Amino acid sequence: MKSNWNYSTLGIPDEMFIRAKVPMTKQEVRVVTLGKLRINSADTVIDIGAGTGSLSIEAGLAAKNGVVYAVERKEEAVSLIKKNIEHFGLSNIVTIKGEAPNCINQKLMVDKAIIGGSGGKIDEIFNWLDLHLKPQGRIVANTVTIENTYLLIQKLKEKGYEDIDITQIGIARGKSLSNLTMMIGQNPIYIISAAKGVRK
Amino acid sequence: MKSNWNYSTLGIPDEMFIRAKVPMTKQEVRVVTLGKLRINSADTVIDIGAGTGSLSIEAGLAAKNGVVYAVERKEEAVSLIKKNIEHFGLSNIVTIKGEAPNCINQKLMVDKAIIGGSGGKIDEIFNWLDLHLKPQGRIVANTVTIENTYLLIQKLKEKGYEDIDITQIGIARGKSLSNLTMMIGQNPIYIISAAKGVRK
């Protein structure tokens, strides 16, 4: 069954995705993340550690004349991404099952990169970006730990990235309890974005 | 001078807007707000209490075959909105200077409504929406006070709105201090969205 999402903004509600037990980036974090990425309609985008694919799906809607590569090592998650691609009727998302960056075609050049989960391979991923992210291309990463937040900032500085932006976002959502609105806190997320320096 | 923003996502950085002393909705709040509004490319949108017009501008980019009415009572702010309209090269935003809702054309029907500032006229604005917001049309409001958050929720329930969503968003942005990243907190914002009930 197709979703009825046909809007020209980011912002697909979480419950419109086909979900499993895989944790999913929440709507508010998703729109801020993709807003920081600045997708152009013709962009080639890579989503490393795509998880449920919710970022890939919205990126695919934004890059409607481009293509999104969703890289994910877990079989269950890849299967879920494929279901969501079908659910949203998209034909510009390619799933790649495997360990990033080794599983990615060595000829691919991307305009934008999403780092959802690094699987502990930050060095390898940035070495790959050295060769495959176009100059002035942008990256965005979501981190939930202090250590990965720190390591990503250090790596971006070391690699000469520009326009480094660190935003922490804390969301609470109202839940109806009879006639009351109880605020339920989410985990705070760091959204780290940057543009590749011209010389790299 | 024209801006060089030509992306297919929400997310214009704050510093790309022409700004004055008027307080401006921050980028992260703007993308979440418009994400909750679910703009369609052909929508007619009204932005009541448009302030600097940053929400109107991004709404205008999303409703590229529609039109956005930016209503604002302060002369200085209207002038700023006009500058930003020109800066972003938009031809689908109409500014209305005056006190909402009285200043608005009585024949206008809208698909989406943004309530940025109510100027204490919540009752009048909702009475206007009774007549001028299409069934299933969506509204989104940003509130910074407990009282307006409460009153809006009550009003939405009283008027039979559906899909009421209350989200609080707390943002902290990194500021570089030599080689350190100090997190600077913003004021928490409530983003309240809902869809007009079918019968109203």
Added chain:
Amino acid sequence: MKSNWNYSTLGIPDEMFIRAKVPMTKQEVRVVTLGKLRINSADTVIDIGAGTGSLSIEAGLAAKNGVVYAVERKEEAVSLIKKNIEHFGLSNIVTIKGEAPNCINQKLMVDKAIIGGSGGKIDEIFNWLDLHLKPQGRIVANTVTIENTYLLIQKLKEKGYEDIDITQIGIARGKSLSNLTMMIGQNPIYIISAAKGVRK
């Protein structure tokens, strides 16, 4: 078995309390709440809606020459409070099982009042405080809903309370995941405190 807590500050860790399924005020919220209450060592304190009694226990340690009345309607919770009183070796906490304020002795005069849960009886509780909270006595309330936060502020203003302070506190706690520290968000809490006006 007695606890080994013998410190002169607030701040008992959550895991030192005997707990059940009853939700418990978290340590950080507890210390800020009692800090706003400004307990004197000889104070008479009432804790209305005492729940697990964690606020009563710390209040009892602070009011070491005074007395704390812990009012709670649920049998299971009263039993838990009693276990914690014994666990922390306190002899100055009196439990009152029943619906506040009717269950409270009509001769009691208090210096400080904690409103943990109002059970929808805000009017009755404030009428009781009119008669039983000493002038300049302080109250503190924890709220988790927008509606109760609003209603309490209105009530405090209506009753002429002074020094009204509204603080929202959002806590995230680090959780170790191998060598990483993942931040886990808690629900945001409003801490509302005030002093009774002299004339009331």
Added chain:
Amino acid sequence: MKSNWNYSTLGIPDEMFIRAKVPMTKQEVRVVTLGKLRINSADTVIDIGAGTGSLSIEAGLAAKNGVVYAVERKEEAVSLIKKNIEHFGLSNIVTIKGEAPNCINQKLMVDKAIIGGSGGKIDEIFNWLDLHLKPQGRIVANTVTIENTYLLIQKLKEKGYEDIDITQIGIARGKSLSNLTMMIGQNPIYIISAAKGVRK
């Protein structure tokens, strides 16, 4: 003029301190910080980077039979601490002007340590703590940058500290605007606490 603070809990309101342009730890952060430190009335406490001395003052009230050493390199801040010591009528706080840890008496042994500002000397301070913080003694640090948060966690693990607790606290305070309560966000603070391992 003496302050009229004579309560048995933490929680001195910010405005009761004599203040200058030196940034001051906010009340809510102060009570959580000292709550995590678990001060005993007979403790010897060191406050490294004492700033305005607000943490030292509350620590001094809690350690009423002990002593607090407030170490601060800036003359202006030391002078402010002395004024606050007099204002609160405390006789158990010793100020040490100079660069920590070199300026501290080499015979001092402490039960508790507060690290308010490290001045980039984390290594030296922890080497000092190796020798001068008693086994099972506790430390607490407030950090506002991602880098110092990360480095402190690494240092605590490297030095074998136990019971490492990382808490992020985000506070918003209500500000009255006519009859509205606008929430004003503070900068988020990390509060890092731990106990010295027995063998160190």
